[in-house]
Amino acid sequence: MIIGSDAVVQNWPLFSTLKLGKRRPYWIEPLPSERRYPNPFWGYGFSDIIPTAMMSVSSQNSKYQKFSRYMLKRMGKSLKRLKYISVRDAWTKDMMLAAGPELSIDITPDPVFALNQNVGEKIPLEEDIRNRFVLPDKYVLIGMRTQILSIPFLEALNDAMRIEGKECVAFPIDGAMAFSHPFKHSISIPLSPLDWYALIKYSAGYVGSNMHPIVSSLANGVPCYSLDNWGSTNFWGKKENNASSKVFDILKQYGLENNWAQIENNVCNVTVNEIVKRLKEYPIEQVITISKVRYAKYEKMMQDIIESLFGR
Structure with a gap:
């Protein structure tokens, strides 16, 4: 059994589900069982009889410093039953x-770092992508989960990119x-x-949210700038500057x-000039070299997973 890769080893104590609300003073966020230990993502209930490995798993910045000693001891027992463990960020380690x-x-790297090698010819060709999506010669993708940047900001960014x-x-x-x-395209x-992956692969840059667009950019030497929505928050809902973000890692x-710029209360305090500067000065050769090392690590x-499960 191979578990991962994703944010599958989460655990959120009761206090961390307590949220402040606008309509009511506070409320408890209901969490599904897969976000609390124990559950099968930890190998719980079967790893003692089925050889099991974890592959590039993540805790999604779970607040492990607040776990009880009893909880950590139980987690430790589950983890010790596994044949192999790798994680994709320092926080989870x-x-x-x-x-x-x-x-x-x-x-270890997220498996998307190996998509070019694993998928190969199934990735659409650049000419096909450009024809089907009617793209300009050099395009920068802007992707956001919500309206993090205003229309005037996006207009100014587009003018600067032009x-x-x-x-x-x-x-x-x-x-x-x-x-x-306000974009034409x-x-x-x-x-x-x-198609989603190929659009990033052939672009001149990516600016926006989420981890996998950033990973896809890095794997292909594409200049990128993260508007980061990840990272732990305190009781008041304010982001904690503790390097818990998987994208920052x-x-x-x-x-x-x-x-990288952090999103706080659906706002990202970054300037157009900063984004343009970072994309323009992006060290493409350095990124390509590091990505080759990461693929070798993948x-x-x-x-290592194969050997841990089946022996040499």
Whole structure:
């Protein structure tokens, strides 16, 4: 059994589900069982009889510092039954080491880093993508889960990109176009996963939310700037500056911490000039070199998983 890759090793104590509300002073966020330990994503209930490995899993910035000693001890027992464990961010590794300090845990790439090699010829060709979506010569994809950037901001960004010989294109996130825009070009939905990936692969840049567009950009040496919606929050709903964001963790591995701005209360305090500057100064060769190293680490992870489950 191979578990992952995704945010499958979450656990949220009761206090962390307590939220402030506008209509009522506070409320408790209901959570499904897959976001609380124990559940099958931890190998709970079967890993003692079925050889099990975790592949590039994530805790989605679960607040492990607040876990009880009893909870950490139980987690540690579950993790020790696994044949192999790898995680995709430092926060998750620290959480697991808090549960089992003697555990051997690697930080490994998200499998999207290997999509070019694993999917290969099934990825649409650039000419096909450009013809079907009627794209400008050089386009920068803008993708947001909500209206993080205003229409005037997006107009100014598009004007600045045009000076650089590029055109902004609205890009759907999470299967929807969730923001208004002034751009001439936009990508319609429904959109197949491979078309979605190819649109990023052949673009001149990506600016926006979520982790996988950033990973897809990095894997292809595409300049990117993250408007980051991830990271832990305190009781008051304010983002905590504790490096818990999985997107920040990935960009840090590339030395691209400056290509990142945090979203706070659905607002991102970044300037047009900053975005344009970071895309223009993007170290493409450095990113390509690091991505090759990450792919090699991915291959080693897959080999380690096979050997851990089936022996040499």
